[in-house]
Amino acid sequence: MTRWIAQNRGFAAALVLFAALYFSYHLMHPRGFSTAVLVQNANELVAIGFVAMAQTVPVLLGGLDLSVGAVMTLAACVASWLLDGTPAQIALGMIATLAVGAGFGLMNGLIVVYGRLQPIIATLATGAIAIGLALLIRPNPGGNVDGDLNWALTNSVYDFAETYGFARGGDAAWLQPFVNIPVPLILLFGTACLVWLPFKRTVTGRTIYAIGSAEGAAYASGLPIDRARIAAFTLAGFFAACGGLYLAIQTSTGNADVVQAGAYTLNSIAAVVLGGTALLGGTGGVIASILGAMILRAVSFYFRILDIDPLLQPLIEGIVLLTAVSAVAFRTFGVKNQLELFR
Amino acid sequence: MTTMPQIRPDDRPLLIAFGFTLVILVIGTGYTLSTTGTMPLLQPSYLMQQLQIGSFLGICAAGMMLVILTGHIDLSIPWTLTSAAMVATSVGGPWAIPAGLSVGLCVGLVNGFGVSVLRVPSMIFTLGLDTVLRGLMVARTGGFAPQDTATPAMLYLAKAKLLGVPVALFVWIAVSLVVTFLLTRTTFGRALYATGTKERAAWLSGIRTRAVVTGAFLGSALCAALAGVLLAGYSAKAYQGMGNSYLLPAIAAVVLGGTHILGGRGRYAGTFLGVVLIVLLNSILSIMQMPEAFRQIIYGAVIIGMLLIYGRGTRVSE
Amino acid sequence: PAVVSGPGAQPECFAPWTEDTKYLQWPAKEGPYQIAVVNGFVGNTWRIQMVKTAKAYAEDPSVKDKISEFKVVSTGTDAPAQLGAIEDFINQGYDAIITIAVAPTGFDRVIRLADKNDVVLVPFDNVLDTDAVMQVNEDQLAMGKKWGEFILGELDAMGVDGGKLLEVRGLAGNSVDRDRSQAINDAIAADDGNWEVISVVGNWDDGTTQKVVADAIAVHGQFDAVIGQGGSNGIVQALKDAGHPWVPVAGESENGFRKAIAEYSDEGLKGISIGQSPGLVAVAMKAAISALEGNPMPQLISVPLPVATYKDLADGQNFWSELPDNFFTVNEFPPCGVNISGPAIMAETGDDS
Amino acid sequence: MQNVPIVELSDVAISFAGVKALAGVDFACHAGSTHAILGENGAGKSTLIKIISGVLKPDTGTIAVNGSKVGFSGPADAADAGIVCMFQELSLIPDLSVADNVSILRPPRRFGLIDRRAQIARTEELLARVRCEDVDPRAMVRDLSLSRRQMVEVAKALGRDPKVLILDEATSALTQRDVETIYGLLDELRADGVCSLFISHRMHEVEALCDRLSVFRNGQHVETFAKGERSDAEIVRLMIGRDVTAKFPPKPPIRAERAPAVRLDDLRWEDRLKGVSLTLGKGEILGIGGLDGQGQKELLLALFGVLKGTKGTVTVGDGDGLATSPHRAKTGKNRIALIPDDRKTEGLMLSLSIADNIVAAALDKVASGGVIDPGRLDAAVRDGIARLQIKAGSPAHAVRTLSGGNQQKVVLAKWLMIAPDVILMNDPTRGIDVGTKQEIFRMMRTLADEGKSILFYSSDYAELIGCADRVIVLYDGRVVSELTGEAITEEAIVAASLNLKGEVA
Numbered sequence A: 001m002t003r004w005i006a007q008n009r010g011f012a013a014a015l016v017l018f019a020a021l022y023f024s025y026h027l028m029h030p031r032g033f034s035t036a037v038l039v040q041n042a043n044e045l046v047a048i049g050f051v052a053m054a055q056t057v058p059v060l061l062g063g064l065d066l067s068v069g070a071v072m073t074l075a076a077c078v079a080s081w082l083l084d085g086t087p088a089q090i091a092l093g094m095i096a097t098l099a100v101g102a103g104f105g106l107m108n109g110l111i112v113v114y115g116r117l118q119p120i121i122a123t124l125a126t127g128a129i130a131i132g133l134a135l136l137i138r139p140n141p142g143g144n145v146d147g148d149l150n151w152a153l154t155n156s157v158y159d160f161a162e163t164y165g166f167a168r169g170g171d172a173a174w175l176q177p178f179v180n181i182p183v184p185l186i187l188l189f190g191t192a193c194l195v196w197l198p199f200k201r202t203v204t205g206r207t208i209y210a211i212g213s214a215e216g217a218a219y220a221s222g223l224p225i226d227r228a229r230i231a232a233f234t235l236a237g238f239f240a241a242c243g244g245l246y247l248a249i250q251t252s253t254g255n256a257d258v259v260q261a262g263a264y265t266l267n268s269i270a271a272v273v274l275g276g277t278a279l280l281g282g283t284g285g286v287i288a289s290i291l292g293a294m295i296l297r298a299v300s301f302y303f304r305i306l307d308i309d310p311l312l313q314p315l316i317e318g319i320v321l322l323t324a325v326s327a328v329a330f331r332t333f334g335v336k337n338q339l340e341l342f343r
Numbered sequence B: 001m002t003t004m005p006q007i008r009p010d011d012r013p014l015l016i017a018f019g020f021t022l023v024i025l026v027i028g029t030g031y032t033l034s035t036t037g038t039m040p041l042l043q044p045s046y047l048m049q050q051l052q053i054g055s056f057l058g059i060c061a062a063g064m065m066l067v068i069l070t071g072h073i074d075l076s077i078p079w080t081l082t083s084a085a086m087v088a089t090s091v092g093g094p095w096a097i098p099a100g101l102s103v104g105l106c107v108g109l110v111n112g113f114g115v116s117v118l119r120v121p122s123m124i125f126t127l128g129l130d131t132v133l134r135g136l137m138v139a140r141t142g143g144f145a146p147q148d149t150a151t152p153a154m155l156y157l158a159k160a161k162l163l164g165v166p167v168a169l170f171v172w173i174a175v176s177l178v179v180t181f182l183l184t185r186t187t188f189g190r191a192l193y194a195t196g197t198k199e200r201a202a203w204l205s206g207i208r209t210r211a212v213v214t215g216a217f218l219g220s221a222l223c224a225a226l227a228g229v230l231l232a233g234y235s236a237k238a239y240q241g242m243g244n245s246y247l248l249p250a251i252a253a254v255v256l257g258g259t260h261i262l263g264g265r266g267r268y269a270g271t272f273l274g275v276v277l278i279v280l281l282n283s284i285l286s287i288m289q290m291p292e293a294f295r296q297i298i299y300g301a302v303i304i305g306m307l308l309i310y311g312r313g314t315r316v317s318e
Numbered sequence C: 001p002a003v004v005s006g007p008g009a010q011p012e013c014f015a016p017w018t019e020d021t022k023y024l025q026w027p028a029k030e031g032p033y034q035i036a037v038v039n040g041f042v043g044n045t046w047r048i049q050m051v052k053t054a055k056a057y058a059e060d061p062s063v064k065d066k067i068s069e070f071k072v073v074s075t076g077t078d079a080p081a082q083l084g085a086i087e088d089f090i091n092q093g094y095d096a097i098i099t100i101a102v103a104p105t106g107f108d109r110v111i112r113l114a115d116k117n118d119v120v121l122v123p124f125d126n127v128l129d130t131d132a133v134m135q136v137n138e139d140q141l142a143m144g145k146k147w148g149e150f151i152l153g154e155l156d157a158m159g160v161d162g163g164k165l166l167e168v169r170g171l172a173g174n175s176v177d178r179d180r181s182q183a184i185n186d187a188i189a190a191d192d193g194n195w196e197v198i199s200v201v202g203n204w205d206d207g208t209t210q211k212v213v214a215d216a217i218a219v220h221g222q223f224d225a226v227i228g229q230g231g232s233n234g235i236v237q238a239l240k241d242a243g244h245p246w247v248p249v250a251g252e253s254e255n256g257f258r259k260a261i262a263e264y265s266d267e268g269l270k271g272i273s274i275g276q277s278p279g280l281v282a283v284a285m286k287a288a289i290s291a292l293e294g295n296p297m298p299q300l301i302s303v304p305l306p307v308a309t310y311k312d313l314a315d316g317q318n319f320w321s322e323l324p325d326n327f328f329t330v331n332e333f334p335p336c337g338v339n340i341s342g343p344a345i346m347a348e349t350g351d352d353s
Numbered sequence D: 001m002q003n004v005p006i007v008e009l010s011d012v013a014i015s016f017a018g019v020k021a022l023a024g025v026d027f028a029c030h031a032g033s034t035h036a037i038l039g040e041n042g043a044g045k046s047t048l049i050k051i052i053s054g055v056l057k058p059d060t061g062t063i064a065v066n067g068s069k070v071g072f073s074g075p076a077d078a079a080d081a082g083i084v085c086m087f088q089e090l091s092l093i094p095d096l097s098v099a100d101n102v103s104i105l106r107p108p109r110r111f112g113l114i115d116r117r118a119q120i121a122r123t124e125e126l127l128a129r130v131r132c133e134d135v136d137p138r139a140m141v142r143d144l145s146l147s148r149r150q151m152v153e154v155a156k157a158l159g160r161d162p163k164v165l166i167l168d169e170a171t172s173a174l175t176q177r178d179v180e181t182i183y184g185l186l187d188e189l190r191a192d193g194v195c196s197l198f199i200s201h202r203m204h205e206v207e208a209l210c211d212r213l214s215v216f217r218n219g220q221h222v223e224t225f226a227k228g229e230r231s232d233a234e235i236v237r238l239m240i241g242r243d244v245t246a247k248f249p250p251k252p253p254i255r256a257e258r259a260p261a262v263r264l265d266d267l268r269w270e271d272r273l274k275g276v277s278l279t280l281g282k283g284e285i286l287g288i289g290g291l292d293g294q295g296q297k298e299l300l301l302a303l304f305g306v307l308k309g310t311k312g313t314v315t316v317g318d319g320d321g322l323a324t325s326p327h328r329a330k331t332g333k334n335r336i337a338l339i340p341d342d343r344k345t346e347g348l349m350l351s352l353s354i355a356d357n358i359v360a361a362a363l364d365k366v367a368s369g370g371v372i373d374p375g376r377l378d379a380a381v382r383d384g385i386a387r388l389q390i391k392a393g394s395p396a397h398a399v400r401t402l403s404g405g406n407q408q409k410v411v412l413a414k415w416l417m418i419a420p421d422v423i424l425m426n427d428p429t430r431g432i433d434v435g436t437k438q439e440i441f442r443m444m445r446t447l448a449d450e451g452k453s454i455l456f457y458s459s460d461y462a463e464l465i466g467c468a469d470r471v472i473v474l475y476d477g478r479v480v481s482e483l484t485g486e487a488i489t490e491e492a493i494v495a496a497s498l499n500l501k502g503e504v505a
């Protein structure tokens, strides 16, 4: 345990910060600690959570993916055409959406690896392409998404069961311990656990960490560098598409909003940093970034329960962000060997 | 792996960017000839106008390049620019421009402190500061800069013409000369490249890397502030969000000019060409009335395509 | 809410969009009410003026006693955050939520929750593609039509019946841009003159508009008129800089634009200024309160277009030559008892320089 | 040994940007032998083994393994063929655990996923084989000392079941005990029929270990012969083309009284320095000995202003205190220079040009008022290159194109340019060939004679004995012994290093 904290100091700090923030939010909320509030918070988290996950993978490599927000938007626009009809059609639509995102990520990976471009600049460019495609697919916001799907996935497990009439409409005894869990939370953490945790324990996954930590050493050790890079960007595209898919379901809409895409990309980087993952790569993880996204969101929750001048809110938001990321830095004052500050 | 003939690898991006600029001019002229029978792109007056507008971007890019050379990035350009403009117009009078520039001074120092002393990743610190600046402007002005009209001096710098050439262009050229001089002929320039290549080794060589990084951010913020002051002159007033469209093009211009995004390598002439290229590309797309969707796609494709042609970025084999 | 038949309360203020507009009625609640405004983007003049108007109106004697709690939040252009904020206020037990939607669709879930909890949800300005909620707006199609017809009328009066028109569009992909542009072009198409329309994208932003108009002038030489959806200050600036002769211009309601019309109309700047008013927020708040009191309300409330042409500009009344360019002149709606003028909010801001 | 060579290169050539690194090389090595590769810096040794291990592809020529031609597309292919390489720059991943590193390529799996528990068990086994039971498999590599890392690297190589094991200066940072362990291991491996290729600049190691030697010079394979066929002097002549008579310049007579340049009194820092007191005289070369990681590095860093929170008093020259940053150290009344041990990340800016590196520490010397004078700059660079005889095509080339030895010279040139009064050296000859070493030692003596003071840590006892006027030995952050003149012997240093007397001097 002590070793875990020592090796994951950033994550531990983020966890404490989030717990404190979120707990006091509930204390102050008129309907704190209720399923409704939890469901609402979870819904708000999913898209940014997925995009933060997406950003994490290239960051672990020591790169940045500036196209994650755009890929999310592209995926949402694709999904807004495909998520209607019979259950089979909807399922196919979902798969197609995720495939589009993963495919776009794959393209990023191929460009970075075989074009030998720096990820940050390659994805800046492909991000523009993704937004362009999204605008072609959805020149104006709109879409048609199955209403049941929208309702079932944006509520608690009970509503999910009720909508689709399984487990006796949600009243089955075995389901009772879970009925209050928000479905979006299950989707988010489920994807993280089912996709990321196993992936991390493959050679390719470990190579991603190795590249971020010491690329030359990773190559000299014979690790599959190119494959890992491509996999990382593909995975980023996949996670971003998960975010887009959920966004489309949540809003029943595709909206090729350039500004929103940009905001998501930048927020994803903030989330990654808040979660304790080093932008230089090598340490950190996807779960930590979800936590970072939760912190970002939790900060904005306060504007809804506290009486804060609306025109001061952007300022406060900025100061909180700046303070949070600088707080991490106060460690630098404790560093006794100044060489440790310079990588 | 044979010897590179004549062309030095450093010059390649310059030549390619220059060639590409010519290609754009040719395509654009072909288009206007075939549609309207005119060729505005080759008229000096049109080019001057484009360069006048491009000078705001050019000045931002010059500052951004300093920061990128140190291996960092400055995302606070948009609201530094806006804040400087809004402060300048609200102070007004002879102190307008100094007041605007002093906003840049403060922003640069704060960024430099956060990045080099606190060692927060620049990507995130400058983003945070940008948000704070936006918040400050929203809060302070409440939507109405007490006085938002540009002073005569600002109008002169941004709009007037000297010998038929826009003064703004002279400002851009002056900034370019200063930056080129800084980079090639001063100890600060050498220290900048050294720090960007390997900060650890530079620091152990007794280079004050914190000061160097702070200097780079200072340069960037001052450039953004200057661009803001000029832009306010060009629009005759300052307004919220006037800097929004200067961040990504500035980064793109620097990179298209052959500067390595991770720092340590790059020449100013490249950045200058990069700006010209982007300005012309934009104006041709708008002449063609290109829909936003295709505009974005072309933009992305051009960046990728050119970088692929540069063929930089060595595979790590060690 | 129940769908009822009209007429609704205060028809002089809450005018139905068309004759077919249905009416909605919520069960009457005891006041005072908790009301929230969920804004999206913040960081341009219009939105800030809107927020200030909302706050000022909440203090207005006519409604102050009816509001027990009033909050404004801005979520940025982030759909989940906006939906989340709305849902949060529903959860907190707010009675009415006013919002500028970040997208015209995607609100199904919060509409459903609002109905379940008898919360009045009022989108305004950027409205929703649905008839399930009460909405407040100016008619964008009518606005575009008016712009187009006015310009063509002026040209006709000048004896011009063909030539080049410059259209400056707004933000790509936005439904307001789509509606306005379509109406403008329909009006032009309906004219029997021989018009060539050049479209450029100005994003409703002064700087972008100024640049694209300058570009268009440089390429096309001269236009017979300009129709801009926004960023009107930029249009004027670009014409001035290029030494372009003054021509009829249609635009928004920025103070700077009106100042320019007043100054140059003799020289040919025959302008029309129609504004999407930040004061809409006050109308939306008033409508929400009225609905909470149990009055039948039109589902789609049409707020009259505040039109001013070069003929009826008066300094100190519908523009202020002493004041900055950036604020939106039309703010009050007398039929609704919304009397917060732009300068009044400005006075509240104070002059701190 | 008459059988088919396990690795055979025929007519291999490779060049980098026009510089021939290897040309027309025929080379073979056999199973069951330990084969040394010798040559001065830049001779092409590292390039050779990079070709063998698949890191580089030759421009021409062929490689055969066990008689059949192969074309490796990367280190992974070579590893599949049983060729395992320990590079001179470690190939460990700092942010992964020791266990992860040891099994990095072919980890034990369960259900297709990496089995952490099996991995740890395997690592413990391998660490035991290299007598490093003290290393925790779960620890992060970045938390280990350099010598421990090298041993982990050895364990990692062993874990790959090598047929050909290549050690490129893999022992350069090892302590005596670990070196012995490796000797033992290599003997075992030889008995198992493994071929070991061993690159080292330490002749005594080669002597002790290898049965065959190959000498390279200027990118060409000069000769291969069995151990004992040639004398040391002959080998050196083959390597550098001339005789090296005395390795170390003669020491001046011992002088009792020297004006102090640096005085330390009870210097403490964290738990690494526990009260170091010493005096470094003007014109003196003071050697620091001891096992790796006893505070030597920290001592040098502290004097250079890198460490914060030091306690105790330090007097530099007449009355100056401890610098607070390298910049202060460099620009103080008494200028201090530090030659760091890791030149790739601490000494050099690899992708910058040779010229820029040489002037990096002395920018203000070639500038007035912050503006550089190109004439003075060129002169200074030329002077630096000439003074240290740096072998370089053009000063405008990136330093990374230089061989290791020449890179080290660039570091030295950089610091000589500020005309330092006190030079701190952290293992300055690591990976440097005999010829260059000799030059460096001669230069150190010249500097000392000019009145400069040198504080010099070396992991090689012979260097301390041959070069230092006085030697102090550190143990656990304390000076445990001070040796002067005749008393500087290997026995004395080793004994003090192990703190055998148990006394504190």
Ligand SMILES: Nc1ncnc2c1ncn2[C@@H]1O[C@H](COP(=O)(O)OP(=O)(O)OP(=O)(O)O)[C@@H](O)[C@H]1O
Residues within 6 Å of the ligand: D016, D017, D019, D020, D021, D022, D039, D040, D041, D042, D043, D044, D045, D046, D047, D048, D400, D401, D402, D403, D404, D405, D406, D431, D433
């Ligand atoms: N990537 C490269 N680019 C340019 N030159 C190179 C490159 N790699 C090696 N060289 C050159 O090839 C020659 C041989 O270098 P190599 O590293 O093999 O020497 P070495 O024998 O290992 O020397 P040392 O004893 O210093 O390790 C040197 O002159 C070096 O400058």
Ligand SMILES: Nc1ncnc2c1ncn2[C@@H]1O[C@H](COP(=O)(O)OP(=O)(O)OP(=O)(O)O)[C@@H](O)[C@H]1O
Residues within 6 Å of the ligand: B314, B316, B317, B318, D041, D042, D046, D047, D088, D089, D400, D401, D402, D403, D404, D405, D431, D432
């Ligand atoms: N990233 C790189 N790109 C190009 N060439 C490189 C790169 N890194 C190293 N090299 C070249 O590869 C050659 C071998 O590298 P290495 O670091 O092993 O040098 P070396 O000569 O063995 O040095 P040392 O004394 O440390 O032995 C060097 O001469 C260097 O020129």
Ligand SMILES: [Mg+2]
Residues within 6 Å of the ligand: D045, D046, D047, D088, D404
């Ligand atoms: Mg070597």
Ligand SMILES: [Mg+2]
Residues within 6 Å of the ligand: D046, D088, D169, D404, D405, D431
């Ligand atoms: Mg070597």
